[in-house]
Amino acid sequence: MTSNVLLRCRGLSAAVEDKQILHDIDLQVPQGEVHVLMGPNGAGKSTLGHVLMGNPAYEVIGGDIEFDGADITELTPDKRSQAGLFLSFQAPVEIPGVPLRSFLRAMMEGRGEKMKNKEFRKKTQALAETLDMDPAYLDRELGVGFSGGEKKKVEMLQLLLLQPKLAILDETDSGLDVDALSVVSRGMELYREQCDGTLLIITHNTRILEHLNVDRVHVMVSGHMVAEGTAELIDEIDAQGFERYEASISPSEGAHSGRPDTK
Amino acid sequence: MAETKTTVTASGKKRTQVDDVDRSMYDFRYDDADAEKLDAGLTPDIVREISERKDEPAWMLEHRLKSLEIFNSIDMSDWGPSIDGLDMDNIVTYVKPNTDQKSDWESVPDNIKDTFDRLGIPQAERSYLAGVGAQYDSELVYHSMQESAAKMGIVYSGIEEALHGEYADLIKEKFMTLIPPTDHKFAALHGAVWSGGSFVYVPKGVKLDYPLQSYFRLNAKGAGQFEHTLIIVEDDADLHFIEGCSAPKYNVANLHAGAVELFVGKRAHLRYSTIENWSKNMYNLNTKRCRCDEEGEIEWISGSFGSHVGYLYPMSILAGRKARASFTGITFAGRGQNLDTGCKVVLAAKDTSASIETKGISKDGGIQTFRSSVVATPAAEGSRCSVSCQSLMLDDRSRSDTIPAMDIRCKNVDIGHEATIGRIGDDKVFYLMSRGISEEEARTMIVNGFAEPISKELPLEYAVEMNNLIKLEMEGAIG
Numbered sequence: 001m002t003s004n005v006l007l008r009c010r011g012l013s014a015a016v017e018d019k020q021i022l023h024d025i026d027l028q029v030p031q032g033e034v035h036v037l038m039g040p041n042g043a044g045k046s047t048l049g050h051v052l053m054g055n056p057a058y059e060v061i062g063g064d065i066e067f068d069g070a071d072i073t074e075l076t077p078d079k080r081s082q083a084g085l086f087l088s089f090q091a092p093v094e095i096p097g098v099p100l101r102s103f104l105r106a107m108m109e110g111r112g113e114k115m116k117n118k119e120f121r122k123k124t125q126a127l128a129e130t131l132d133m134d135p136a137y138l139d140r141e142l143g144v145g146f147s148g149g150e151k152k153k154v155e156m157l158q159l160l161l162l163q164p165k166l167a168i169l170d171e172t173d174s175g176l177d178v179d180a181l182s183v184v185s186r187g188m189e190l191y192r193e194q195c196d197g198t199l200l201i202i203t204h205n206t207r208i209l210e211h212l213n214v215d216r217v218h219v220m221v222s223g224h225m226v227a228e229g230t231a232e233l234i235d236e237i238d239a240q241g242f243e244r245y246e247a248s249i250s251p252s253e254g255a256h257s258g259r260p261d262t263k
Numbered sequence: 264m265a266e267t268k269t270t271v272t273a274s275g276k277k278r279t280q281v282d283d284v285d286r287s288m289y290d291f292r293y294d295d296a297d298a299e300k301l302d303a304g305l306t307p308d309i310v311r312e313i314s315e316r317k318d319e320p321a322w323m324l325e326h327r328l329k330s331l332e333i334f335n336s337i338d339m340s341d342w343g344p345s346i347d348g349l350d351m352d353n354i355v356t357y358v359k360p361n362t363d364q365k366s367d368w369e370s371v372p373d374n375i376k377d378t379f380d381r382l383g384i385p386q387a388e389r390s391y392l393a394g395v396g397a398q399y400d401s402e403l404v405y406h407s408m409q410e411s412a413a414k415m416g417i418v419y420s421g422i423e424e425a426l427h428g429e430y431a432d433l434i435k436e437k438f439m440t441l442i443p444p445t446d447h448k449f450a451a452l453h454g455a456v457w458s459g460g461s462f463v464y465v466p467k468g469v470k471l472d473y474p475l476q477s478y479f480r481l482n483a484k485g486a487g488q489f490e491h492t493l494i495i496v497e498d499d500a501d502l503h504f505i506e507g508c509s510a511p512k513y514n515v516a517n518l519h520a521g522a523v524e525l526f527v528g529k530r531a532h533l534r535y536s537t538i539e540n541w542s543k544n545m546y547n548l549n550t551k552r553c554r555c556d557e558e559g560e561i562e563w564i565s566g567s568f569g570s571h572v573g574y575l576y577p578m579s580i581l582a583g584r585k586a587r588a589s590f591t592g593i594t595f596a597g598r599g600q601n602l603d604t605g606c607k608v609v610l611a612a613k614d615t616s617a618s619i620e621t622k623g624i625s626k627d628g629g630i631q632t633f634r635s636s637v638v639a640t641p642a643a644e645g646s647r648c649s650v651s652c653q654s655l656m657l658d659d660r661s662r663s664d665t666i667p668a669m670d671i672r673c674k675n676v677d678i679g680h681e682a683t684i685g686r687i688g689d690d691k692v693f694y695l696m697s698r699g700i701s702e703e704e705a706r707t708m709i710v711n712g713f714a715e716p717i718s719k720e721l722p723l724e725y726a727v728e729m730n731n732l733i734k735l736e737m738e739g740a741i742g
Binding site for chain 1: 688689690691693694695696697698699700701702704705708709711712713714715716
């Protein structure tokens with residue numbers, strides 16, 4: 001299993017404005033697998049996604065992140081993206097005045113992919129249709145006035161356009177409607193089909209997992225990784241919730257790690 | 264005089280921000296090199312000489328001399344950015360730059376040459392944009408433009424030639440009536456020493472479907488310090504006029520006090536677009552005004568990127584019922600720049616309307632101020648005006664201010680103002696970077712997006728140049 005590990009973090013601890021949020025996280029995601037990260041609200045799941053992607057709002061105070069055989073702990077987000085990492089945002093931003101298509105174009109050019117304008121238009125158009133997205137959105141300003149579902153479609157469109165080695169899908173937001181859920185599901189399936197993608201799905205909502213074969217499930221509580229198991233764990237959590245894991249973390253441990261940081 | 268020129272030329276960007284010690288060194292050099300200039304000031308003789316050289320009608324000489332009197336008698340404005348860097352005791356230096364200017368490519372500062380390069384402007388064009396070259400193809404373009412416009416009865420020529428032409432009386436009737444020399448000190452200076460500029464006359468009902476560009480005109484004469492633009496759009500006519508262009512205009516003498524007077528007839532329409540990108544040693548003290556008659560419409564598109572100090576507030580006087588004005592402007596103040604821009608509107612008749620939308624960007628210690636004045640006269644019943652101004656500060660050292668003034672002397676008018684000042688959200692930068700876009704490019708993209716409502720109003724080639732300009736300004740913004 002360790003031979004083809006795509007993402008590995010060891011003892012990863014992170015803080016925001018001196019408040020530690022992630023405590024000594026160990027995680028391994030092998031190439032081609034589907035992993036799910038679960039946990040109650042405020043467990044630090046989204047934070048982990050952002051720290052893996054290199055969001056400068058968080059400071060890594062311990063441990064390291066290895067991706068595709070290289071230490072990426074110190075890399076800026078753009079370099080991580082170019083290395084093949086992708087994060088689908090829970091709440092994608094709005095950038096007024098920047099048409100979606102220009103943004104997609106800059107994204108592709110950022111990784112040195114030169115594509116003729118016509119070819120690029122054709123490709124984005126086709127992808128939009130695949131995702132039941134009105135191609136007129138491609139000419140609209142990025143995210144501005146998009147519904148939650150439309151924003152998700154745009155995230156999936158980017159996933160399929162970039163075909164990253166590993167996609168972290170941050171779906172924790174319970175606000176996803178049925179339409180958005182099905183788009184995310186379809187996006188994930190296509191990504192798996194097209195490039196044997198590796199997935200780390202952060203979610204509350206097990207419905208989007210229905211059509212996927214989940215390889216591993218990780219459970220986070222209060223910034224700690226508390227359990228790991230097979231897909232059966234999902235059903236168990238569905239039935240019993242996180243209480244039993246929460247009990248394993250004393251309230252004080254949430255605020256500061258029981259173990260001293262090594263760095 | 265050669266000494267003076269060298270000083271200014273060599274000053275480039277850095278020297279325009281000199282501290283007191285440095286400036287005293289300048290003063291010393293002026294003293295030393297050319298003592299007689301110091302007490303010369305601007306005299307009636309100099310003004311007569313200018314007029315004579317131009318072979319002007321007598322009324323113009325009179326106008327110049329009267330303006331000179333006013334110039335010498337009124338005080339400098341005491342508001343707005345400092346213009347201490349201007350050598351007011353030696354104003355004549357700015358008035359006769361052509362005679363002592365050494366025009367060669369070598370004397371153009373490197374940062375400007377570099378900008379020409381990056382904007383992709385051909386070598387031939389670069390040199391005349393910098394005011395040092397001869398006239399190449401743009402003269403041809405200008406002539407062909409002039410010819411096809413002439414077929415429609417439109418006059419488009421240098422204003423000095425026009426003073427001897429068919430519309431000489433019309434010019435006499437309108438010249439400096441919107442901007443009287445008494446308006447402010449630099450209007451008076453302009454009245455006394457103005458030189459060059461364009462005259463456009465669009466007859467009744469004539470609609471031109473392509474823009475006229477003064478770019479060609481200005482370069483043709485290598486002029487541009489005190490140019491006067493006079494445009495008359497008669498009833499039911501339509502014109503789009505583009506002033507200048509976004510490539511940097513380099514001038515050795517660093518004072519620009521031009522004047523633009525626009526007359527829009529009944530139901531006529533004029534769009535006046537400018538992207539100003541003077542070199543960054545420039546004091547840009549330009550005055551622009553438009554009068555609109557009944558149901559006439561003026562649209563201002565205004566971009567301010569260059570200059571060390573800028574004062575620019577295009578004014579719309581809505582004199583006829585249902586006259587309309589819109590102002591769309593963007594100002595980008597970078598290192599060492601203090602750009603005070605905005606607009607003025609006078610609602611002077613029933614049911615007039617105006618909308619003002621501006622964007623301001625400050626970076627690298629730059630100061631950007633939006634200043635507006637909306638006046639509703641007692642005659643303005645049923646009029647409305649909305650002002651919206653958004654500012655973006657790119658770092659902690661920069662500054663953005665909003666100073667809106669409103670003077671409402673009429674009941675039953677609808678005047679609104681909204682302003683926001685913000686920064687580039689870290690979440691937006693992170694989002695773009697997480698897609699493989701570099702930080703610099705991400706920030707540039709966000710700023711370009713911010714500027715988009717302005718750039719979309721511009722003809723494509725100008726919009727592209729404006730985006731390139733923003734890109735240039737954003738380079739090295741990180742870290």
